[in-house]
Amino acid sequence: MKVLVTYNSQSGKTKMIAEAIYSSLKEEADAVLNELGETKVTDLVDYDIVFIGSPCHSADIVKPVREFLEKIPNQSKFKLAGFITHSCYPPEKGGIYEEMFEKWAGKSRKSFEKIAAEKKLDFIGFFRCMGAATAPIENFIKTEVISDEKEFEEFLLESRKHPDEKDLSNAKAFAQKIIGELK
Ligand SMILES: Cc1cc2nc3c(=O)[nH]c(=O)nc-3n(C[C@H](O)[C@H](O)[C@H](O)COP(=O)(O)O)c2cc1C
Numbered sequence: 001m002k003v004l005v006t007y008n009s010q011s012g013k014t015k016m017i018a019e020a021i022y023s024s025l026k027e028e029a030d031a032v033l034n035e036l037g038e039t040k041v042t043d044l045v046d047y048d049i050v051f052i053g054s055p056c057h058s059a060d061i062v063k064p065v066r067e068f069l070e071k072i073p074n075q076s077k078f079k080l081a082g083f084i085t086h087s088c089y090p091p092e093k094g095g096i097y098e099e100m101f102e103k104w105a106g107k108s109r110k111s112f113e114k115i116a117a118e119k120k121l122d123f124i125g126f127f128r129c130m131g132a133a134t135a136p137i138e139n140f141i142k143t144e145v146i147s148d149e150k151e152f153e154e155f156l157l158e159s160r161k162h163p164d165e166k167d168l169s170n171a172k173a174f175a176q177k178i179i180g181e182l183k
Contacts, residue, residue, distance in 0.1 A: 001182065002046060003031040006039045007053030008064050013085040013131030014053045016163050017171045021051055021083065021127075024172035025179055036064060041071040049079045049124075049178065052112075055131065056086035060107035069115045079122045081178055082112035083171065085131025087141065087159055104145065124181070127174040130162035 005022045009015035022033040029049075036052070044050055054065035061069075061084065072080075086105035089097040109126050116123035133141060138156065146152045163171075 001029045001048045001179070003029045003049045003051070003179070004034065004039070004044065004047045005031065005051045005053070006034045006036050007083075008036045008055065008062055009053070010055055010062075011131075011134050013163055014055050014083070016168065017083055017085060017127070017129065017131075018051070018053045020163075020168040020171040021053075021175040024175045029179060036068055039068075041068065041073075044072065044076060044078055047078045049081065049182065051081045051083060051175070053083045053085075054108065056084050056088075056105045056108050056128075059104050061111045066111060066115075069112070072115075072119055072121065074119045076119070076121055079124045079178075079182065080112075080116055081125040081127070081174075082109070082123070083127040083174070084108045085129055085163065087131060087133035087137055088145070089155070089158070090128070090130060100145070125174065125178050127171055129167035129170060130159060132160045132162050 003025050005018050007014050007018035018033060022031055025031045052065060052069065054061040086108065088101055088104040091098045091101040108128070112126060113123060141155065142152050146155050
């Protein structure tokens with residue numbers, strides 16, 4: 001089975017997830033890890049599964065990832081899986097954070113699903129986890145999203161840990177589940 005793991009990553013967090021997915025698959029599949037900028041849409045025909053990763057910007061996947069997805073020919077035969085890292089808390093935190101996730105990262109999965117549906121691609125899975133924000137984004141969160149000082153301090157402590165070991169092992173398990181279902 002030929003698998004491509006390709007990603008856009010501006011500060012390295014999504015790259016860490018891409019590497020975890022790749023490392024989990026490389027023993028049992030003919031796997032390639034590439035930055036999105038090195039990947040041509042025409043290369044995709046060579047693969048059975050393509051994992052595409054994006055940071056979450058403005059609640060959505062980043063422009064280069066969207067543009068890449070939009071160039072994929074309709075009804076391409078490979079199976080598509082998506083992954084993102086986002087700095088907001090995950091919805092599992094519950095309460096107001098569920099809404100906050102929807103507002104600040106909710107479009108990411110929907111974009112993958114929408115483009116895949118429009119192109120009649122087989123979209124077989126999506127993974128997400130927190131990725132530490134850079135200093136300007138921390139600042140933005142402080143002024144626009146979490147204004148309470150104590151809450152913001154807690155957020156910083158948590159955010160700066162990610163992706164952590166658990167995220168990396170979850171990403172590996174995600175990749176294993178996908179490949180396991182297709183074997
Ligand atoms: C310009 C910019 C916009 C961002 N917008 C969001 C956002 O809307 N929601 C969110 O949860 N995180 C947002 N983030 C945080 C990133 O998604 C997060 O830190 C991610 O892990 C970065 O991935 P990377 O290191 O692969 O670039 C933003 C980051 C940047 C630089």
